[in-house]
Amino acid sequence: MLVSAIIPTTGERPELLRRAVASVVGQSRVPDEIIVVLDGHGASQIAATSLPTGVHIVCTGSRQGAGAARNAGAHAARCSFLAFLDDDDAWKPELLAAIFADDTFDIALTGFEKHHGGVALPEKIPPVELHPDDFLVRNPGLRGSNLVIRTSTFLAVRGFDVTLPSLHDMDFGYRVAAVDGLRYRRIPLPLVEFHVHDGPRLSTPGSAVNQAGLSRYWAKHGARMTPAQAKSFRDRAVELWAFDPVKEVHA
Numbered sequence: 001m002l003v004s005a006i007i008p009t010t011g012e013r014p015e016l017l018r019r020a021v022a023s024v025v026g027q028s029r030v031p032d033e034i035i036v037v038l039d040g041h042g043a044s045q046i047a048a049t050s051l052p053t054g055v056h057i058v059c060t061g062s063r064q065g066a067g068a069a070r071n072a073g074a075h076a077a078r079c080s081f082l083a084f085l086d087d088d089d090a091w092k093p094e095l096l097a098a099i100f101a102d103d104t105f106d107i108a109l110t111g112f113e114k115h116h117g118g119v120a121l122p123e124k125i126p127p128v129e130l131h132p133d134d135f136l137v138r139n140p141g142l143r144g145s146n147l148v149i150r151t152s153t154f155l156a157v158r159g160f161d162v163t164l165p166s167l168h169d170m171d172f173g174y175r176v177a178a179v180d181g182l183r184y185r186r187i188p189l190p191l192v193e194f195h196v197h198d199g200p201r202l203s204t205p206g207s208a209v210n211q212a213g214l215s216r217y218w219a220k221h222g223a224r225m226t227p228a229q230a231k232s233f234r235d236r237a238v239e240l241w242a243f244d245p246v247k248e249v250h251a
Contacts, residue, residue, distance in 0.1 A: 002100070
């Protein structure tokens, strides 16, 4: 089998999860397996959301975060490629077909389209090339919904860092971009729908989870940053989330 679609969820947004799964089932190139990972326990609550027959449900056993849920899905997958989708986003029908026009890649990223108030606008597009330093300060375009990666590559870099409650996508990008000989496929088309909603997100300003992630990310990567990069990272954290991880560490 070629590609496993992996959808992490907390089980608290069944209507969004159904939309995400429907967008996977509706692919013009259907994945070889679909795995929904419940970050917690109680597969019955996921089954009760009326998911299509054949969807494989995996449970982490306790709330561990999106990174751990994605890792659990990767370890349960039986295919040579992993395609990730957050439960509050959706894929356009041609996403997998566009990515797998050929499979001579180790990692592929697509563009995003932002949906809000009935309006859809192009949002972030993936970088032309992957360089570790580009992930130190900000995320240049690797998220949990536009990432398709060879399973062996994912396992070689040990997946997502489960100690990071947020910014684990930036950390993952930094590590995978450093892989020697990495073959990168870029699809700039906006094939992922990022849906704005009123529910909680890791990036919500004032989020304790996000603040913990910023502090731990700084502790892990701050020493790698140049003074200019460190200033940019701190300024960005204050501007977007009103939180300075450096002051917090030294408080």
